[in-house]
Amino acid sequence: MKYFIRKLSSLILTLLLVSIFLFISFQVIPGDSAAASLGTSATKETVEALREELGLNRNVFVRYFSWLGNALCGDFGISAQYNMPVSLLLKERMPVTLWLAVLSIALIIIISIPLGIQSAKKEGGVSDRVITFLTHTAMAVPPFFLGIIITLVFGLILKWFIPGRYISYSENPGQFLGYMIFPAIAIAIPKTAMTIKFLRSSVIRQLKLDYVRTARSKGNQENVILYRHVLKNAFIPVITFIAMVIADVLAGSIIIEQLFSLPGMGRMLVTAISNRDFSVVQAIVIYIAAVVVVINFLVDIIYRCIDPRVRV
Amino acid sequence: MSKLGNERKNNLGPSQLSDVNQPLLTVNHITVGFQHNGNINKAVNDVSFQIKEGEILGMAGESGSGKTITALTIMGLLSKEASVLGGSILFDGKDLFRLKPEEFRKIKGNQISMIFQEPMTSLNPVMTVGYQTEEMLLLHENQLKQAERKRKTLAALKEAGLKDTETLYYQYPHQLSGGMRQRVMIAMAMICKPKLLIADEPTTALDVTIQAQILGLIQKMNQEYGTSVLFISHDLAVIKNTCTRAFVMQEGEIAEEGTVRDLFNGPKKAYTKKLMAAIPDLSSRKTGFPFSDPDAVQNGQAVLLSGKEKNILEVRNLHVFYEEKAKKLFSKKTRKQVVNNVSLTISQGEILGIVGESGSGKSSLAKAVVGLIDSKTGEVILNEERPQMVFQDPYGSLNPAKKVGWILEEPLKLAGGYSQRERKSKVLKILNEVGLPDEYTERYLSQLSGGQRQRVAIGASLIRNSKFIVLDEPVSALDVTVQARILELLKKLQKEYDLSYLFISHDLKVIYQMCDRVCVMYQGEIVETAFVEELFRKPVHPYSKKLLEAVL
Numbered sequence: 001m002k003y004f005i006r007k008l009s010s011l012i013l014t015l016l017l018v019s020i021f022l023f024i025s026f027q028v029i030p031g032d033s034a035a036a037s038l039g040t041s042a043t044k045e046t047v048e049a050l051r052e053e054l055g056l057n058r059n060v061f062v063r064y065f066s067w068l069g070n071a072l073c074g075d076f077g078i079s080a081q082y083n084m085p086v087s088l089l090l091k092e093r094m095p096v097t098l099w100l101a102v103l104s105i106a107l108i109i110i111i112s113i114p115l116g117i118q119s120a121k122k123e124g125g126v127s128d129r130v131i132t133f134l135t136h137t138a139m140a141v142p143p144f145f146l147g148i149i150i151t152l153v154f155g156l157i158l159k160w161f162i163p164g165r166y167i168s169y170s171e172n173p174g175q176f177l178g179y180m181i182f183p184a185i186a187i188a189i190p191k192t193a194m195t196i197k198f199l200r201s202s203v204i205r206q207l208k209l210d211y212v213r214t215a216r217s218k219g220n221q222e223n224v225i226l227y228r229h230v231l232k233n234a235f236i237p238v239i240t241f242i243a244m245v246i247a248d249v250l251a252g253s254i255i256i257e258q259l260f261s262l263p264g265m266g267r268m269l270v271t272a273i274s275n276r277d278f279s280v281v282q283a284i285v286i287y288i289a290a291v292v293v294v295i296n297f298l299v300d301i302i303y304r305c306i307d308p309r310v311r312v
Numbered sequence: 313m314s315k316l317g318n319e320r321k322n323n324l325g326p327s328q329l330s331d332v333n334q335p336l337l338t339v340n341h342i343t344v345g346f347q348h349n350g351n352i353n354k355a356v357n358d359v360s361f362q363i364k365e366g367e368i369l370g371m372a373g374e375s376g377s378g379k380t381i382t383a384l385t386i387m388g389l390l391s392k393e394a395s396v397l398g399g400s401i402l403f404d405g406k407d408l409f410r411l412k413p414e415e416f417r418k419i420k421g422n423q424i425s426m427i428f429q430e431p432m433t434s435l436n437p438v439m440t441v442g443y444q445t446e447e448m449l450l451l452h453e454n455q456l457k458q459a460e461r462k463r464k465t466l467a468a469l470k471e472a473g474l475k476d477t478e479t480l481y482y483q484y485p486h487q488l489s490g491g492m493r494q495r496v497m498i499a500m501a502m503i504c505k506p507k508l509l510i511a512d513e514p515t516t517a518l519d520v521t522i523q524a525q526i527l528g529l530i531q532k533m534n535q536e537y538g539t540s541v542l543f544i545s546h547d548l549a550v551i552k553n554t555c556t557r558a559f560v561m562q563e564g565e566i567a568e569e570g571t572v573r574d575l576f577n578g579p580k581k582a583y584t585k586k587l588m589a590a591i592p593d594l595s596s597r598k599t600g601f602p603f604s605d606p607d608a609v610q611n612g613q614a615v616l617l618s619g620k621e622k623n624i625l626e627v628r629n630l631h632v633f634y635e636e637k638a639k640k641l642f643s644k645k646t647r648k649q650v651v652n653n654v655s656l657t658i659s660q661g662e663i664l665g666i667v668g669e670s671g672s673g674k675s676s677l678a679k680a681v682v683g684l685i686d687s688k689t690g691e692v693i694l695n696e697e698r699p700q701m702v703f704q705d706p707y708g709s710l711n712p713a714k715k716v717g718w719i720l721e722e723p724l725k726l727a728g729g730y731s732q733r734e735r736k737s738k739v740l741k742i743l744n745e746v747g748l749p750d751e752y753t754e755r756y757l758s759q760l761s762g763g764q765r766q767r768v769a770i771g772a773s774l775i776r777n778s779k780f781i782v783l784d785e786p787v788s789a790l791d792v793t794v795q796a797r798i799l800e801l802l803k804k805l806q807k808e809y810d811l812s813y814l815f816i817s818h819d820l821k822v823i824y825q826m827c828d829r830v831c832v833m834y835q836g837e838i839v840e841t842a843f844v845e846e847l848f849r850k851p852v853h854p855y856s857k858k859l860l861e862a863v864l
Binding site for chain 1: 389417419422433436438448451452
């Protein structure tokens with residue numbers, strides 16, 4: 001419990017530091033959202049008036065704490081580009097990215113764990129060689145190209161979905177998922193391949209260790225050795241890897257969202273950056289930081305559960 | 313139980329054992345090979361032997377002689393790359409090679425069990441000690457109820473000499489010392505009361521006093537339960553002390569076999585003789601140190617202080633600390649003392665030994681002397697600007713991706729002031745000096761054996777004409793015959809160049825052979841300093857006595 005509280009407080013501290021760093025770095029960048037939203041034709045006076053109205057002339061500490069206070073209540077300010085609260089924008093965009101993430105993470109885990117184990121179990125066998133060939137191919141293909149192929153095969157040839165016709169969840173949940181599964185596949189394929197490769201090598205490494213020989217000398221069956229003795233050890237490094245993959249997927253994929261015309265966070269971030277819509281950028285950066293920090297926190301907790309050596 | 317065992321031991325001497333009892337295990341002409349680039353390397357070639365019931369049979373030999381492969385063949389634990397090319401193994405009337413995997417599996421752990429060399433890695437790190445031991449019962453005595461299983465597990469752990477078994481049951485391997493882990497392995501191997509125990513170098517990785525305890529435990533199990541033991545060791549002294557009969561393996565074949573008495577008193581084969589000769593011998597010692605005439609010596613320290621030679625090293629009241637990692641972000645670092653108030657001197661041309669078990673602070677002392685540790689207090693006065701150090705592990709301490717020439721040249725490059733030609737000629741000279749031919753400059757470290765690598769390390773330490781070298785367990789990782797040659801080389805170089813050594817070893821026999829004086833270290837302190845003969849004749853400190861008793 002003490003450990004839990006210690007980790008939790010370091011999590012909060014990290015997020016606070018990220019927010020300070022983020023806020024300061026936006027002060028350093030020339031040009032603010034007042035200038036950006038009024039465009040190049042605006043006079044000095046109108047920009048100044050808007051700065052006053054937006055509270056940009058106040059002391060930097062005052063602005064930081066008022067921003068932080070609002071952010072904690074879920075208020076990230078007004079988007080200059082859309083002229084609506086950032087929180088509403090996020091409420092609209094976040095579910096798309098989250099759904100995409102959940103679907104692709106599910107695919108990654110469901111496919112990679114059994115295949116990685118199978119591949120390691122029969123190292124050098126036919127199934128291992130087939131799986132290794134497929135994973136190498138999948139890792140070599142860039143995501144955008146994979147997206148194009150999926151659109152071509154499933155969209156244009158098999159006609160399982162209409163490319164570009166995104167259907168929102170509120171319109172029709174079934175069709176929404178039917179559409180989302182294809183970008184999810186595009187995201188999942190290369191990451192599944194990496195996870196398989198990682199898990200395979202981890203299991204193979206464990207199988208060569210002395211304690212496996214001890215387990216064999218006791219008269220254990222091979223399957224028991226694999227599932228009871230080896231897997232728990234083999235998963236220790238794989239968990240860190242899967243956590244990195246999950247964090248990456250949750251941050252949103254700019255390319256895949258663009259390619260499948262999904263109104264997710266990735267696309268919103270790109271347009272916000274090019275339009276200097278700083279309140280949106282700040283909110284998304286905080287979101288990504290929070291995702292990474294929370295996932296690391298969870299990984300630490302999981303480690304503590306499965307690896308007794310961490311419990312000191 | 314133990315009473316019965318004693319009677320049994322008293323009734324049957326070693327020679328009677330072989331007459332009365334039937335063979336439990338018969339190994340018939342087995343040959344085991346590894347596929348390598350289409351060729352087959354035979355690791356074990358036409359090996360035959362028998363183990364009688366209740367007997368401890370020794371298997372000796374250097375690394376690579378096929379000892380472990382033979383043991384793994386009996387256990388059916390060979391890796392995929394190895395294959396049995398011929399022969400048969402009969403265990404208790406059953407042909408092990410013809411058994412179905414499922415039948416063989418029921419014998420493993422139950423009737424034949426094995427303990428391994430590395431107690432640190434042989435246990436599963438994420439499973440409790442209790443579960444790992446109890447797993448044997450789950451596999452072979454699954455009719456037992458849970459409470460009964462636990463009771464038997466605790467009893468087995470206790471019998472292996474472990475204390476507080478109720479706590480231990482829930483502990484993980486990393487919480488135990490090497491000796492405790494090996495006891496757990498023994499408890500595990502013996503819990504089903506097997507007919508045959510294969511012990512593959514069970515004490516090699518352990519400290520000498522622990523080693524004696526573990527050997528005693530194996531002998532006790534043998535006597536109490538009549539379990540036959542195949543005892544594998546590279547250490548002939550251990551074999552001599554533990555077994556009645558033994559055989560010596562050389563390059564996959566049996567070189568010689570017989571009773572231990574015959575093997576040690578009159579080895580017949582040249583190889584066995586060579587092995588016996590390589591054991592550091594406590595009775596034959598050649599020394600070049602001027603003060604070692606026992607009559608002239610009353611007290612090691614006193615004579616040295618009055619000695620006419622100048623001191624090359626003087627250490628006064630040395631304390632060495634290790635900074636422990638801060639546990640919390642803002643908490644203070646804690647310091648752990650590893651060397652406590654140590655004073656010593658080494659005179660020009662002297663070899664001073666430091667002996668002690670792992671964790672006694674030997675290596676920290678050595679590192680502090682050559683300046684590899686900063687966290688220390690006290691005085692180190694060194695009359696040598698370029699102290700050198702040779703480390704224990706010749707595999708890990710030299711860069712395997714570099715050529716020998718590069719390694720030897722590096723200290724000269726770092727020093728500067730040598731032309732390329734000078735450097736080359738110095739490298740060749742030192743290479744010959746350490747007994748390697750010229751063409752080795754072009755060899756990669758990875759192509760060299762352990763002994764050759766250690767020669768390179770010694771060469772690199774000498775190349776800048778250093779007069780003082782710290783040798784940290786320089787032969788511990790080497791086979792006994794290689795060990796003897798490296799010690800010879802070190803002696804030769806010491807005489808030739810009038811070098812002084814600080815020689816660290818856990819092995820008293822090596823210390824005896826090499827050193828003039830010796831310091832015994834225990835828990836960071838020097839508990840006794842004496843001339844080597846003095847220490848062996850009449851050790852003063854109780855810990856020195858315990859160490860000497862453990863030397864076999």
